[in-house]
Amino acid sequence: MVFSPALRSPGKSQHQALQSLHTPEKENFAGSWNPADPANLANSTNPDLGRFQRKCAEIRGCLYEQSLGDRVRAETARSQRNLGAFAASGGGDAPLPSTSTQTWSPTFVPGERSPLQDCAVQSPQPLQPLQPLPTSPERPGPPSPAGRSPGRSPGRSPDYGDYGSPKAAAPPAPPAVLAALAQPAQPKRWCLPEFEDLRRKMQHSISALQKSNAQQAEMQAALSQALQRGESLKEEAQEARRSKDRHHHKWCALDQEREALQRAASAAQAAERGARGAERAALEEAAARRPAWRRWLASFLDVLLRRGTQSHLHADVSASQSFEERQPKLHSTLQQLSQSERPSLEPGLLAEMSELYAWLASVMGDNRLSVTWNDGQEVHQQAHDDRVAQLERKLAQKEIAVASLEHEKRALRSEVRALQNLVQELRGSIRVFCRIRPPKQPLGSGGAEAQGSRSISLRKPAGDKRHDFSFDRVFSQIASQRDLYEEVEPLIPGVLQGIHVCILAYGQTGAGKTYTLAGDRCSGEPGIQDLAIADLLKLAFNAEGARYDVRLSALEIYNESIQDLLSDPDSGRDVGLQGPQEASCERLEVRQSKDKEEGSGSWPSPFGSMRVPGLKSWAVRESSDVEQALQRIGRQRHVASTALNERSSRSHCVLSLSARSAGADEEGRRGPGVLHIVDLAGSERTKVSQAEGVQMKEANCINRSLSALSDVLYALGDSSGNGHIPFRNSKLTYLLQDALGGPGCKTFLFAQVSPDAADANESYSTLTFASRVAANVQKGRLRPMSRGSPAARGDRPDTSPRLRSQDSEPSLASPVLRARGVAPPLPGLGRKPSSSSFQAHETPRRRAEQA
Numbered sequence: 004m005v006f007s008p009a010l011r012s013p014g015k016s017q018h019q020a021l022q023s024l025h026t027p028e029k030e031n032f033a034g035s036w037n038p039a040d041p042a043n044l045a046n047s048t049n050p051d052l053g054r055f056q057r058k059c060a061e062i063r064g065c066l067y068e069q070s071l072g073d074r075v076r077a078e079t080a081r082s083q084r085n086l087g088a089f090a091a092s093g094g095g096d097a098p099l100p101s102t103s104t105q106t107w108s109p110t111f112v113p114g115e116r117s118p119l120q121d122c123a124v125q126s127p128q129p130l131q132p133l134q135p136l137p138t139s140p141e142r143p144g145p146p147s148p149a150g151r152s153p154g155r156s157p158g159r160s161p162d163y164g165d166y167g168s169p170k171a172a173a174p175p176a177p178p179a180v181l182a183a184l185a186q187p188a189q190p191k192r193w194c195l196p197e198f199e200d201l202r203r204k205m206q207h208s209i210s211a212l213q214k215s216n217a218q219q220a221e222m223q224a225a226l227s228q229a230l231q232r233g234e235s236l237k238e239e240a241q242e243a244r245r246s247k248d249r250h251h252h253k254w255c256a257l258d259q260e261r262e263a264l265q266r267a268a269s270a271a272q273a274a275e276r277g278a279r280g281a282e283r284a285a286l287e288e289a290a291a292r293r294p295a296w297r298r299w300l301a302s303f304l305d306v307l308l309r310r311g312t313q314s315h316l317h318a319d320v321s322a323s324q325s326f327e328e329r330q331p332k333l334h335s336t337l338q339q340l341s342q343s344e345r346p347s348l349e350p351g352l353l354a355e356m357s358e359l360y361a362w363l364a365s366v367m368g369d370n371r372l373s374v375t376w377n378d379g380q381e382v383h384q385q386a387h388d389d390r391v392a393q394l395e396r397k398l399a400q401k402e403i404a405v406a407s408l409e410h411e412k413r414a415l416r417s418e419v420r421a422l423q424n425l426v427q428e429l430r431g432s433i434r435v436f437c438r439i440r441p442p443k444q445p446l447g448s449g450g451a452e453a454q455g456s457r458s459i460s461l462r463k464p465a466g467d468k469r470h471d472f473s474f475d476r477v478f479s480q481i482a483s484q485r486d487l488y489e490e491v492e493p494l495i496p497g498v499l500q501g502i503h504v505c506i507l508a509y510g511q512t513g514a515g516k517t518y519t520l521a522g523d524r525c526s527g528e529p530g531i532q533d534l535a536i537a538d539l540l541k542l543a544f545n546a547e548g549a550r551y552d553v554r555l556s557a558l559e560i561y562n563e564s565i566q567d568l569l570s571d572p573d574s575g576r577d578v579g580l581q582g583p584q585e586a587s588c589e590r591l592e593v594r595q596s597k598d599k600e601e602g603s604g605s606w607p608s609p610f611g612s613m614r615v616p617g618l619k620s621w622a623v624r625e626s627s628d629v630e631q632a633l634q635r636i637g638r639q640r641h642v643a644s645t646a647l648n649e650r651s652s653r654s655h656c657v658l659s660l661s662a663r664s665a666g667a668d669e670e671g672r673r674g675p676g677v678l679h680i681v682d683l684a685g686s687e688r689t690k691v692s693q694a695e696g697v698q699m700k701e702a703n704c705i706n707r708s709l710s711a712l713s714d715v716l717y718a719l720g721d722s723s724g725n726g727h728i729p730f731r732n733s734k735l736t737y738l739l740q741d742a743l744g745g746p747g748c749k750t751f752l753f754a755q756v757s758p759d760a761a762d763a764n765e766s767y768s769t770l771t772f773a774s775r776v777a778a779n780v781q782k783g784r785l786r787p788m789s790r791g792s793p794a795a796r797g798d799r800p801d802t803s804p805r806l807r808s809q810d811s812e813p814s815l816a817s818p819v820l821r822a823r824g825v826a827p828p829l830p831g832l833g834r835k836p837s838s839s840s841f842q843a844h845e846t847p848r849r850r851a852e853q854a
C-alpha cells in the first residue's frame with residue numbers, strides 16, 4: 004500500500020491542511036453552521052457548499068484510511084522484523100510476501116479481516132494480532148455510521164479535531180494546503196489512482212470553495228450594509244414616530260385651545276345677544292309707552308347714543324350745556340339721519356320738531372336721560388378740514404393728470420407734426436393743384452370743367468376734343484378759400500421748425516391768382532396768405548415754451564427789376580446805398596449770401612443762399628402789423644387795368660414771412676423757416692389783352708419770366724437728374740431757387756384757370772404747364788440733387804445759414820422716417836448758386852403809372 008508523501012505523513016501537515024480547508028467555511032458560518040452536521044448539509048442552500056461538504060466527507064474517510072494504512076505499515080514492518088528474527092533463529096527460508104502488492108480497502112474497519120491477516124496466514128509463523136487503534140484528538144478513529152465518534156458531543160466531528168469548534172484558533176490559510184497538495188512529483192510513481200482522482204476533486208472543491216467564499220464575502224458585505232441601512236432606517240422611523248407623537252401632542256393642545264376659544268366666543272355672543280335683547284326689550288317697552296312719533300325718537304336716541312360712544316369727542320349735554328343751544332345741530336343731525344337711517348324721517352315729524360325738542364329737553368332736564376353728544380362744532384371743523392384735505396389731494400392728483408396729459412398732448416402734437424411732414428414729404432416736394440374760378444359769363448360749350456376732385460377736363464370750342472388733366476386736387480368754382488387752405492395748413496407749423504414753404508399761384512391774367520392768395524378785401528374774403536399768416540402768428544406767439552421772432556418782407560419783380568414793397572414811399576431817400584431808383588422805389592439786386600456779409604445778429608435772408616441787400620423786413624407780432632404791411636404792399640404793387648382784368652397785376656409779388664426761435668443764442672440758432680407766397684403775374688396773349696406800349700413790355704417780361712419758371716420746374720422734375728436747372732434765366736427763379744429746389748422745401752403750385760370757353764386756349768396752356776410739372780415731380784421722396792444744380796456743378800460750397808443748419812441737423816421728419824425705414828433727406832442737397840448776381844433793371848416808376 005503506497006501513499007502520497009503529503010498525505011502519508013499522518014500528523015501535522017494533513018491535519019493543518021484539513022483545518023485550513025475548513026477554517027474559512029467555519030469562520031463564515033461561525034456559530035450558525037457545523038459542516039459535520041447533516042442537518043446543516045441538508046439545509047444549506049448553497050449547492051457549492053453542499054458539494055464541498057460531500058467532498059470533505061470523502062476526504063475525511065480517505066484520511067482516516069490513510070491513518071489506518073500507516074498503522075498497517077507499522078504493523079507490517081513489525082511483522083517483517085518478527086519474521087526476520089524468526090528466520091534468523093532458523094524458523095524457515097520461505098520469502099516474505101511483498102507488501103507492495105497488497106491492496107488497501109478504504110472500507111476497512113477494525114474487527115474485519117485485514118489483508119495483513121491474510122499475509123500472516125501465508126507466513127509460517129502466525130502474525131501478531133492487530134492492535135486496536137488508540138482514540139485520540141490527533142488520531143481520530145473511524146467514522147461511525149452516524150458520522151460521530153462515541154463519546155463526543157453531538158455536532159462535533161471526531162474526525163476533524165477542532166474543525167467542529169467555532170471558537171478554534173484560525174489555522175493556516177488555504178494556500179498552504181494547496182502547496183501541500185500540489186506536490187506532484189513522486190505521487191505518480193506510487194500514488195493510487197483513486198487517491199489522485201480524489202486529490203483533483205479536492206482541488207476542484209477547494210477552488211469552488213474559494214469562489215464561494217468570495218461570493219459569500221460579498222454577500223456578507225452587502226448583508227452588513229443592508230443591516231446598517233436597516234438600523235439607520237429603524238432609527239429614522241423611531242425619530243419620525245417620536246416627532247409624530249410630539250405633533251400629535253401639540254395638535255391636541257391647539258385643539259383644546261380652539262375649543263376653549265370657541266366656547267368663549269359663543270359665550271360672548273350669547274352675552275351680546277342677551278344684552279341686545281334686553282336693550283331691544285327696553286326700547287320696545289319704552290316705545291309701547293309712547294306715541295308713534297316718540298317711538299321713532301326713541302330709536303333715534305338709540306342711534307345717537309351708539310354714534311356718540313363711537314366718537315372721540317364727547318360732551319355731556321345734560322350736565323354742561325343746555326339743550327336749546329344744541330337744537331340747530333340736533334336738527335341737522337336729524338336731517339342726516341333721515342337720509343341715512345331707517346325708518347326714514349317722516350315730514351310730519353319734522354313739523355313737530357319743536358315739540359320733540361321740548362319733550363327731549365324735559366326728559367333730559369329731569370335727568371331721566373343723559374345723552375353724550377359729539378361736539379358738533381369741532382366735528383364740523385374736522386369734517387371740513389378732512390374735506391379740504393381730500394379736495395386738495397384730489398386737486399393735486401388732477402393737476403398731475405393734467406400735466407401728464409399736457410405732456411402727452413405736446414408729444415402727440417409734435418408726433419402729428421412729424422407725421423404731417425412725413426405725409427407731405429411722401430406726397431412730394433411739389434404739389435400741384437388746380438382751381439377753377441367762377442365763370443364770367445354763362446357757361447356754354449367748351450371751357451374747363453372739374454371732373455371729380457382730382458381731374459379736370461377742357462374742351463376747346465369748335466368741336467375740339469376733350470383734354471383731361473390730373474392734379475393732386477382740383478377745386479371747382481364753388482370751392483371756398485378754406486378748402487384750398489386745408490391743403491397748405493399742415494405745413495404751416497413746419498415753418499417754425501425751419502422748413503421753407505413756397506406757395507405759387509400761376510395762371511392767365513384774371514384767372515383768380517390774387518384772389519386765391521390775397522382774397523377779396525372788399526368782400527372780406529380772406530386768402531390763403533391771410534389764413535397762413537394768422538395761423539403762423541398764432542403758433543409763434545401763443546404757443547407755450549419757445550418764442551419766435553417773425554419778420555415780414557415783400558418785393559415785386561417788375562419787368563425783371565426788384566423793388567421793395569415795404570419801403571416807405573415818402574421817405575425813400577436812402578438812395579445812396581441802394582443805387583439808382585425812381586422816386587421812393589428802390590432798385591434792388593439779388594446776390595449770393597456770404598458769411599462775412601451776414602454780420603452777427605443780422606436777420607438771415609429769407610431766400611436762403613440768396614439775398615437781396617436792402618430789402619426791408621418788418622417784425623410782425625399781431626395781425627394788425629400784418630394788415631398794415633399788406634396795405635402798403637397793395638398800394639405799392641404794380642397793377643394796371645387790361646382788357647382781361649380790371650386790376651391786373653403787372654409784376655410777380657413775393658411775400659416772405661420768416662420765423663426763427665428767439666430763445667437760442669447765435670450759435671444755437673438755426674436758419675429761419677420761411678413761408679413764401681408768390682403771386683405771379685398772369686400770362687397773357689398780348690393780342691387778346693390788347694396790350695400796347697408799357698403793358699406790352701410788361702407782358703413780354705411776364706411771359707418770359709413765366710417761361711423761365713416753367714423751365715426750372717421741368718428741370719427740377721427731371722427724374723434723370725441730368726438736366727441743367729436754369730435758375731439764372733429769370734430773376735424770379737434765381738431769387739427763389741432755394742425755395743423751389745432746396746432740400747426739404749415744399750412747393751404748392753395753384754394753377755388757376757377760367758371755366759369760360761373764351762379762355763380755353765389760355766386754360767389749356769396753363770393746364771398743360773401745370774400737369775407737366777405735376778407729372779415730372781418725383782412723388783414720395785425728395786428730389787435728388789441734379790447735375791445741373793449749382794451744388795452738383797461744384798460751385799463754391801454753400802455756407803448759407805439755412806443750408807448749414809440743414810446739413811448739420813436732420814430734417815424734422817427724419818426720426819419718423821428712420822422709424823419707418825425711410826431714408827432721411829440727403830444732406831447737402833442745397834443748391835449752390837454762383838457768386839454772380841443779377842442787376843435789377845431800371846423801370847419807370849409805378850406810382851406815376853398808377854397816378
Ligand SMILES: Nc1ncnc2c1ncn2[C@@H]1O[C@H](COP(=O)(O)OP(=O)(O)OP(=O)(O)O)[C@@H](O)[C@H]1O
Nearest residue numbers: 440441512513514515516517518648651652684685
Ligand atoms: N374764385 C373766385 N371767386 C370769386 N371771384 C373770383 C374768384 N377768382 C377770381 N375772382 C374774381 O376775378 C377777378 C380777377 O381775379 P384776380 O385779380 O385774382 O385775377 P389774377 O389772376 O390775379 O389776374 P392778374 O394776373 O391779372 O392779376 C377779381 O375780381 C376776383 O374777385
